[in-house]
Amino acid sequence: MNLSNLSLEFLVLQLLxxxxxxxxxxxxxxxxxxxxGLMNVINLAHGAFYLLGAYFGFSLLNWTNSFWLAxxxxxxxxxxxxxxxxxxxxxxxxxxxxxxxxxxxxGLAYVLADVMRxxxxxxxxxxxxxxxFNGFVQILxxxxxxxxxxxxxxxxxxxxxxxxxxEKTRLGAIIRAGVSDQEMARGLGINVGFTFxxxxxxxxxxxxxxxxxxxxxxxxxPGVDFDTLILALIVVVIGGLGTLSGxxxxxxxxxxxxxxxxxFFPELAQFVIYAVMxxxxxxxxxxxxxxxxx
Amino acid sequence: xxxxxxxxxxxxxxxxxxxMVAAGGVLLAxxxxxxxxxxTPAAGTTTVAGGATSLKLGVLLPFSGVYTQLxxxxxxxxxxxxxxxxxxxxxxxxxxLKEDEENDPQAALRxxxxxxxxxxxxLLTGIVSSAVALGIRDTVDQAKTILVISNAGxxxxxxxxxxxxxxxxxxSNGQVPYPLGEWAYKNVGKKIFMTAPDYAAGRESVEGFxxxxxxxxxxxxxxxxxxxxxxxxxxxxxxQIQQAKPEAVYAFYSGxxxxxxxxxxEQFGLKKDIPLVAAGFIVEQDTLPALGGAALGIKSTLHYxxxxxxxxxxxxxxxxxxxxxxxxxxxALQGFDSARFxxxxxxxxxxxxxxxxxxxxxxxxxxxxxxxxPLEIDPTNHGLTQNIYLRDVxxxxxxxxMNKVISTFEKIQDINTLLKN
Numbered sequence: 056m057n058l059s060n061l062s063l064e065f066l067v068l069q070l071l072x073x074x075x076x077x078x079x080x081x082x083x084x085x086x087x088x089x090x091x092g093l094m095n096v097i098n099l100a101h102g103a104f105y106l107l108g109a110y111f112g113f114s115l116l117n118w119t120n121s122f123w124l125a126x127x128x129x130x131x132x133x134x135x136x137x138x139x140x141x142x143x144x145x146x147x148x149x150x151x152x153x154x155x156x157x158x159x160x161x162g163l164a165y166v167l168a169d170v171m172r173x174x175x176x177x178x179x180x181x182x183x184x185x186x187x188f189n190g191f192v193q194i195l196x197x198x199x200x201x202x203x204x205x206x207x208x209x210x211x212x213x214x215x216x217x218x219x220x221x222e223k224t225r226l227g228a229i230i231r232a233g234v235s236d237q238e239m240a241r242g243l244g245i246n247v248g249f250t251f252x253x254x255x256x257x258x259x260x261x262x263x264x265x266x267x268x269x270x271x272x273x274x275x276x277p278g279v280d281f282d283t284l285i286l287a288l289i290v291v292v293i294g295g296l297g298t299l300s301g302x303x304x305x306x307x308x309x310x311x312x313x314x315x316x317x318x319f320f321p322e323l324a325q326f327v328i329y330a331v332m333x334x335x336x337x338x339x340x341x342x343x344x345x346x347x348x349x
Numbered sequence: 350x351x352x353x354x355x356x357x358x359x360x361x362x363x364x365x366x367x368x369m370v371a372a373g374g375v376l377l378a379x380x381x382x383x384x385x386x387x388x389t390p391a392a393g394t395t396t397v398a399g400g401a402t403s404l405k406l407g408v409l410l411p412f413s414g415v416y417t418q419l420x421x422x423x424x425x426x427x428x429x430x431x432x433x434x435x436x437x438x439x440x441x442x443x444x445x446l447k448e449d450e451e452n453d454p455q456a457a458l459r460x461x462x463x464x465x466x467x468x469x470x471x472l473l474t475g476i477v478s479s480a481v482a483l484g485i486r487d488t489v490d491q492a493k494t495i496l497v498i499s500n501a502g503x504x505x506x507x508x509x510x511x512x513x514x515x516x517x518x519x520x521s522n523g524q525v526p527y528p529l530g531e532w533a534y535k536n537v538g539k540k541i542f543m544t545a546p547d548y549a550a551g552r553e554s555v556e557g558f559x560x561x562x563x564x565x566x567x568x569x570x571x572x573x574x575x576x577x578x579x580x581x582x583x584x585x586x587x588x589q590i591q592q593a594k595p596e597a598v599y600a601f602y603s604g605x606x607x608x609x610x611x612x613x614x615e616q617f618g619l620k621k622d623i624p625l626v627a628a629g630f631i632v633e634q635d636t637l638p639a640l641g642g643a644a645l646g647i648k649s650t651l652h653y654x655x656x657x658x659x660x661x662x663x664x665x666x667x668x669x670x671x672x673x674x675x676x677x678x679x680x681a682l683q684g685f686d687s688a689r690f691x692x693x694x695x696x697x698x699x700x701x702x703x704x705x706x707x708x709x710x711x712x713x714x715x716x717x718x719x720x721x722x723p724l725e726i727d728p729t730n731h732g733l734t735q736n737i738y739l740r741d742v743x744x745x746x747x748x749x750x751m752n753k754v755i756s757t758f759e760k761i762q763d764i765n766t767l768l769k770n
Contacts, residue, residue: 062592065588065592068588068591069585069588072582072584072585072588073585075584076582076584177417177418178418178635178636178638178639179604179605179608179635179636179639180638180639181608181609181612181639181640183641184616190618191616191617191618197588197591198591198617198618198619199617200613200616200617200618202616203584203616271612271616272582272609272612272613272616273581273582273609274581274605274608274609274612274639275605276605277415278415278605279581279605282579282581313582314582314584314585315585317575317580317585317586318585318588318589321547321573321574321575321576321586322547322574322576324575324576324579324580325576325579
């Protein structure tokens with residue numbers, strides 16, 4: 056990168072690039088973080104659910120010819136798979152050690168990967184950007200894809216919605232009650248088992264949503280599931296475990312680090328995100344926003 | 350069962366698990382799939398009518414991991430050719446001994462030794478990965494076993510690390526875009542921005558393009574090499590390209606990376622202002638369906654196009670499609686040609702694989718008309734001299750994007766020969 060080329064427009068555009076990546080990472084990490092924060096379960100199949108969302112979107116788009124219908128239905132489909140997973144597999148392991156959950160969800164990731172390869176094959180796939188976001192706009196004399204602006208806007212709204220849902224609604228109160236003191240919650244007539252099923256399905260549906268929303272600008276195929284899982288884990292580690300604000304800030308840090316890393320040291324781009332993670336851990340060992348220092 | 354006990358995970362434990370998974374993921378990605386199909390026929394010599402022993406051909410290709418499809422394509426192409434001649438050459442029955450190269454030089458070296466030392470193969474063929482090709486080079490050379498490479502395009506195989514026992518019937522990385530450089534200068538733009546993944550094939554491809562582009566008088570206004578296999582968001586690079594204001598962009602990408610790069614190139618509105626020229630791998634059968642309209646208008650060069658209008662190619666495409674129920678890729682064609690190359694050489698020496706020097710001479714003289722056009726071996730480095738085709742992505746009669754050949758560059762030599770001149 057020739058530094059004499061640096062201009063305000065260039066930096067602003069790169070900032071937008073970074074933010075659009077950040078927001079995608081937020082969608083991705085939010086589900087992982089919610090499931091961990093509320094249920095204390097590390098879901099290593101999260102990347103597989105992301106990819107499943109993308110593939111569901113792909114097939115739904117082919118059947119219905121409507122991106123927005125696919126956009127709506129794919130996360131629901133993934134949520135349904137999550138529901139079956141929680142109900143059929145995961146809930147039998149809550150009483151056991153975490154290693155059991157880790158092994159179960161990691162194994163599930165492999166099973167899903169093979170099933171997906173079997174159904175959708177090995178070639179990379181992508182989704183077309185939908186109307187009216189399939190063009191680009193001029194920003195400071197440069198072109199920027201409208202779809203990325205949509206991703207930024209949509210994710211910000213979703214973050215706000217999630218925060219309000221958890222902090223300000225009765226449902227949020229029930230969820231938090233079920234998490235902080237199950238015995239008491241049960242005594243008050245709250246169905247804790249059902250609450251957990253709901254959280255898991257919801258978190259997994261968020262992964263599916265991330266998959267379908269990323270489809271128009273990042274292609275997907277075998278292997279994307281594990282790459283994605285690692286990114287999501289890094290976001291959660293940077294941001295602090297189990298909080299929504301942690302996932303949000305972790306995603307912003309990682310998205311910007313990755314983008315500006317690519318701008319200034321393209322050959323070292325991969326190293327930069329790990330360096331940032333290591334740096335954050337050195338300065339704030341519990342992550343930027345940790346719920347409780349353990 | 351309805352009592353749910355909560356166990357707190359410590360942060361350290363979480364980190365440990367995450368690190369474990371990250372490392373595991375990387376490892377597993379490197380090792381590829383769980384499948385390891387080594388359906389090697391039982392070793393041992395079978396005698397055919399006439400008393401001649403069967404010809405044992407060691408086939409070393411990826412049958413697991415990211416390059417699985419390439420391996421399968423190449424093997425299918427080989428089988429198609431061998432079947433077309435009844436599976437016999439100079440009275441010897443052709444027997445394939447398949448091994449998985451695993452995209453890993455260490456593993457591939459083990460398999461090579463096994464094929465040479467215990468299976469006692471007469472010839473070796475295959476090799477998709479350049480790292481594998483360079484990794485087994487010394488072993489093959491010392492054993493004086495003839496190896497016919499059906500993909501790996503690294504420059505050094507036919508250059509700095511040349512072996513008289515190694516031939517390449519595919520392409521060299523720099524050969525593919527070599528004629529494109531000059532063409533782009535004359536027809537597309539005088540100022541170029543070049544980009545490729547940061548690994549040998551990417552760098553060598555750019556080198557080949559640049560050689561003729563700069564010689565013709567063109568200027569390079571920028572170049573960038575994103576990490577190979579780790580980049581899915583090209584936005585920072587695309588903004589850099591806008592900043593550099595080139596008149597054209599040269600790109601070398603394949604597979605998932607090709608899909609991401611080309612789609613994002615269009616989404617950033619670059620495609621309408623800055624034409625994209627590329628090495629042909631960017632718009633092949635594996636990427637075109639995902640690219641759709643974003644691929645239209647991309648000019649690329651490659652040593653093949655499945656739409657080539659020659660009797661040889663029409664027959665090849667028809668035969669392959671009817672046998673395997675899918676259209677042949679460039680890799681399938683390379684397998685087909687490797688098989689034919691071996692057979693043509695063996696015919697000259699009447700099937701005698703014991704006198705290696707004679708067989709090397711025979712192979713150096715092999716010439717034939719392939720579905721991709723006339724082929725001959727460059728005797729100075731055992732690379733291939735072949736046509737390179739300039740293709741334009743257009744909407745086919747079925748509305749789907751396809752490569753239309755718009756120009757042919759004849760007799761383009763191996764990159765090592767080209768760069769010497």
